[in-house]
Amino acid sequence: MSHSISLTVNGARHDVTLEDARVTLLDLLRERLQMPGTKKGCDRGQCGACTVLVDGRRVNSCLTLAVTVDDSDIVTIEGLAEGDSLHPVQTAFIEHDGFQCGYCTPGQIMSAVGLIAEGHAGDDLERIREGMSGNICRCSAYKGIAEAVQDAARRMAADEERKSA
Amino acid sequence: MRAFDYTRPASIEEAVAAWTPGAAYLGGGTNLVDLMKTGAMGPAKLIDLTCLPGLDAIEVKGDGSTRIGALVRNSDLAHNRDFAARFPMVAEAILAGASAQLRNAATVGGNLVQHTRCPFFQDGISACNRRDPGIGCDAIGGDTGSMAVLGWSQSCIATHPSDFAVPLAALDAVIEIAGPNGSREVPMAEFHRLPGDTPEKETALEPGEIVTAIRLPAEAAAFAAHSRYLKLRERTSFAFALVSAAAALVIEDGRIAAARLALGAVAAKPWRVAGAEALMVGEPPSPELFARAATAAMEGAMPSGDNAHKIELARRTAARALARAAAGTPAEMPALPASVFGDPAHA
Numbered sequence: 001m002s003h004s005i006s007l008t009v010n011g012a013r014h015d016v017t018l019e020d021a022r023v024t025l026l027d028l029l030r031e032r033l034q035m036p037g038t039k040k041g042c043d044r045g046q047c048g049a050c051t052v053l054v055d056g057r058r059v060n061s062c063l064t065l066a067v068t069v070d071d072s073d074i075v076t077i078e079g080l081a082e083g084d085s086l087h088p089v090q091t092a093f094i095e096h097d098g099f100q101c102g103y104c105t106p107g108q109i110m111s112a113v114g115l116i117a118e119g120h121a122g123d124d125l126e127r128i129r130e131g132m133s134g135n136i137c138r139c140s141a142y143k144g145i146a147e148a149v150q151d152a153a154r155r156m157a158a159d160e161e162r163k164s165a
Numbered sequence: 166m167r168a169f170d171y172t173r174p175a176s177i178e179e180a181v182a183a184w185t186p187g188a189a190y191l192g193g194g195t196n197l198v199d200l201m202k203t204g205a206m207g208p209a210k211l212i213d214l215t216c217l218p219g220l221d222a223i224e225v226k227g228d229g230s231t232r233i234g235a236l237v238r239n240s241d242l243a244h245n246r247d248f249a250a251r252f253p254m255v256a257e258a259i260l261a262g263a264s265a266q267l268r269n270a271a272t273v274g275g276n277l278v279q280h281t282r283c284p285f286f287q288d289g290i291s292a293c294n295r296r297d298p299g300i301g302c303d304a305i306g307g308d309t310g311s312m313a314v315l316g317w318s319q320s321c322i323a324t325h326p327s328d329f330a331v332p333l334a335a336l337d338a339v340i341e342i343a344g345p346n347g348s349r350e351v352p353m354a355e356f357h358r359l360p361g362d363t364p365e366k367e368t369a370l371e372p373g374e375i376v377t378a379i380r381l382p383a384e385a386a387a388f389a390a391h392s393r394y395l396k397l398r399e400r401t402s403f404a405f406a407l408v409s410a411a412a413a414l415v416i417e418d419g420r421i422a423a424a425r426l427a428l429g430a431v432a433a434k435p436w437r438v439a440g441a442e443a444l445m446v447g448e449p450p451s452p453e454l455f456a457r458a459a460t461a462a463m464e465g466a467m468p469s470g471d472n473a474h475k476i477e478l479a480r481r482t483a484a485r486a487l488a489r490a491a492a493g494t495p496a497e498m499p500a501l502p503a504s505v506f507g508d509p510a511h512a
Contacts, residue, residue: 001171057269059266060266063267065198067213068194130402130500130502134266
């Protein structure tokens with residue numbers, strides 16, 4: 001039984017026919033839509049490398065069946081920068097050395113974007129660490145990651161204030 | 166993963182009608198899809214419930230009860246300000262479970278029907294009576310650190326992994342169910358089942374039935390000023406409980422007027438003992454009283470392997486949760502919910 005779905009990824013509409021309902025959103029992105037930025041780590045929802053935003057919420061794309069995201073709006077790491085202008089979270093990860101090997105980084109960054117949008121952690125380092133616990137970094141760059149998220153949260157809050165002033 | 170048919174019904178009636186033996190209902194998928202990957206589960210058909218209308222609201226009803234639709238996502242419930250103010254230990258328990266990504270996807274109904282994290286069940290290969298009735302139990306004699314110390318049987322020694330279910334049990338939640346034979350309600354105390362000789366029957370749900378809502382009675386909100394969830398785990402975040410406790414008190418004129426205590430990760434269901442609660446009523450809060458209540462709550466505990474330490478750990482966790490509850494619900498959610506760390510004012 002094949003399933004036709006339609007979804008938006010980073011602003012572009014995609015109509016996809018799934019021959020098999022077993023395809024995860026992660027595999028759809030990487031293998032059908034040629035967007036390998038989203039990484040496959042554990043493939044079991046334990047490492048966070050596959051984190052993307054679905055309708056603005058961060059989720060594990062490895063545990064999300066593609067057939068269930070019909071009509072959804074997806075944002076992946078490929079959708080954050082505007083041309084050569086990096087997203088503030090991307091900039092902060094570079095400035096704070098928030099990675100070593102880089103494999104978990106797309107998931108870390110997408111998770112951080114989700115965390116900041118949720119607004120429950122503010123710029124409190126303890127709450128940021130807790131809010132980022134779904135993203136494992138085996139190089140253990142956690143100190144830089146937490147500081148990068150804190151810095152990005154501050155910068156984005158200041159930008160918001162400037163815009164609304 | 167085994168191949169399956171997929172269907173997305175538009176109403177509860179359609180969903181129930183779509184059910185056939187071997188089918189499974191799909192919510193957020195955070196547990197089911199994982200188990201389908203390991204091979205522990207292989208449904209022939211997935212019935213996606215996430216588009217059913219009317220099941221994603223949190224409402225206070227005319228009788229003062231609070232009704233949580235089964236499709237409310239865990240994170241949305243925990244961060245709902247009104248809900249968290251009325252039922253702080255429920256919010257704290259949810260935020261102590263899983264990761265933000267999983268809480269964003271997981272539904273509250275799915276949380277209740279999630280399966281044990283017993284590794285011998287999950288791997289799809291080991292002998293497991295819960296997965297393949299009658300085949301045996303490889304957990305017995307295995308690594309039993311996460312296994313039960315209460316209510317287990319020779320068929321199964323697994324625990325229920327939900328944090329959310331523990332305060333729900335303490336607060337006398339009621340589970341609303343729809344199915345082929347109509348709608349009914351089951352008290353939380355009867356929803357999860359102890360293994361006995363039929364560990365494969367994990368809940369009170371009959372074949373084809375769906376959890377549609379969780380209701381907290383009006384009197385559950387009376388505990389808001391003194392209720393805490395405390396969870397011991399191998400790391401501070403994103404880990405299942407070794408043991409946990411939900412403790413809630415009503416304190417009037419320096420004495421306990423009402424008490425609730427439920428323990429998590431010690432059995433195949435949240436563990437609640439009426440006598441442990443009753444002995445606190447009328448007494449002033451004290452460490453000695455809470456130790457006695459905790460001991461009463463763990464009465465009859467027996468190691469199911471090399472896990473006798475869990476009995477003492479659970480006693481201490483229950484007593485400490487009661488002491489935290491007596492100290493008062495914190496004005497804001499702790500940075501590390503339900504943790505022994507980072508909460509000095511309520512240590």
